[in-house]
Amino acid sequence: MSILIDENSRVVVQGLTGREGQFHALRNKAYGTNVVAGTRPGKGGENVEGIPIFDTIKDAVSETNADVALTFVPPSFAKEAVLEAAFGGCKLIVCITEGIPAKDEAGMYDILKKETDSLLLGPNCPGLISPGKANVGIMPHEITLPGNIGVVSRSGTLTYQAVHELTKLNIGQSTCIGIGGDPVPGMSFIDVIEKFEKDDDTNGIVMIGEIGGTAEEEAAEYIKKNISKPVVSYIAGVTAPPGKKMGHAGAIVSGNKGTAKVKIQELTSAGATVVKTPTEIGEAMKEAISG
Amino acid sequence: MDLFEYQGKLLYKEFDIKHPNSKLVKNLIEIQESVELSYPIVVKAQVQVGGRGKAGGIKIANNHEELIKYSDEIMGMDIKGHIVEILLLEEASKILEEYYISFTLDRSEKKYLIMLSSKGGMDIEKVAEDNPDDLIKHHIGASEELTEDIIHEIIGKAKLNQEYTKSITDIIQNLFLMFVKGDCDLVEVNPLAITDAGVMALDSKVALDMNAKYKHSYFEDFEKEIPIPESEKNAKEKGLNFIKLDGSVGIIGNGAGLVMSTLDVVAENGGNAANFLDIGGGAKAETVSAALEVLEADKNVKSVLINIFGGITRCDLVAEGIVEATKGKDLVWPIVIRLDGTNSSEGLEILKNNPNEKIFIEESMDSAARLAVERGA
Structure with missing residues (x-):
């Protein structure tokens, strides 16, 4: 098994006719993903290398039974596109788009949560891959290997680095997920590791965080209470200069949290193995699952 | 982007938020004769740093004479490294x-x-x-x-x-x-x-x-209207995400997470990064040569570490950029390169075919960081 996507997922690509959308959608399709449709208002009836284009998500879903949306539309249309996908019946929406205004992001999150049961991954994320089954997004599938470790990360390139270290040691992955580093991500670390815990084919979890925000601290608390599988973690930014504080308001909200030191401490005390460099992720996981 | 106080107050005007009558002063000549505000007037230094009041950057003038005196004192003042170039004069209210x-x-x-x-x-x-x-x-x-x-x-x-x-x-x-x-x-x-x-x-x-x-x-x-530090101007013009730091190992990488992690690994190996430089996703050869140019301007740099994990970014294009920027040049510092991911074998091939005695290739991020620290010592 895997989480969120597998060989049965049916993907509709929003912005399939754009350069980025087309490039990655075709790559995903070549990997074996069921890319069943694309949308682009005004271009319904056309196709991109055999993938039919529809004017709306609703049409695409009723014609092709698509259940996952992959979004490449520009930032100014992203909120509308994500909501259209959710109300059009897609259960999972993967939003790759970078540079969406925070107010749009927060607004679409609020509506999704109150009015739909769709899950949103991203925005500003590399998507996810269940190796050997489906790739929905922009991750380089060459570095992955089918197996039993779940990988979740805020950073794109660090996800690749971690996956690469696992694959090098012949440790395969069930699903690799980039949740993105924007202020209001759809799915958080907790949402993902909760699914890894429940997945029978995931034996261990790699969680990669970085400085800023409190998502890692919240995940640590969750791990302590709810996760029985081994967790290997890496936090980037131990030596990074402190980021700008959002006035006094920001300081009051984040308190003493957000630094690499606090994140590492809390994850360690939650029972996770926290490694010092990404290169050590592979060895640490090897040890964790053999022990 | 943090705004100056006066910029925030321009937005107040836009959104009908009541605030004191004011005048913005960039040159003291503008207030030589008189100002169209009623006294007492608060003279406020416009700097993007807290604690300006304690530093003497805010004074209350009761007449024109005091206004000239205080404005003259505050203009040009150094508040925690920020030079005052703009004053906001405001009618003081009770x-x-x-x-x-x-x-x-x-x-x-x-x-x-x-x-x-x-x-x-x-x-x-x-x-x-x-x-x-x-x-x-x-x-x-x-x-x-x-x-x-x-x-x-x-x-x-x-x-x-x-x-x-x-x-x-x-x-x-x-x-x-x-x-x-x-x-x-x-x-x-x-x-x-x-x-x-x-x-x-x-x-x-x-x-x-x-x-x-x-x-x-x-x-x-x-x-x-917001000043950019001199050290970051060049990089900003070239569209690179660059932050100057205090160390001597120049860093170039793709993706904020990986670059942050590279700084950490350099520190783990006893070195200190001279900068944070993210060439972003999908970088082309020109981006890489621009990044090397930015580092050339920093006199503290003793060695350079290029750490790339190709996703959207293609390692062959990165390698082409490195060759373009260094070919036939007597390099001022050694460059240690680590390429992995999309098209890495093509990229490594390009580097091998264009050897330079100051360019070193390493397989892992850790060993590359170690060598960059050693070579820069």
């Missing part, structure tokens, strides 16, 4: 009560957060620590309205003067509108004051969400 209010996004709740306190005009972080009950926090979903009822409720909880409920409600509504419609990451007013001239926002601390730049033409105008 303050009856001082409150605090801010609007921001609470990332862990994924909701907007309004904080309100009757203890304004002082260090609000200290209030939050010592008397947390004096700081009222109210979350609001981003698709919800800030209704009059909610505002009345928080004004009550914060124990603000009920006599002014109507004016306070109006100003809170407009500040919230500015926060949301104006795409601000932060709107913080300390103090929000009851004065003899009504309820007014006396200060402004505003940060803009630059992802929303396309929605508002004035974002760019504000941006032009």
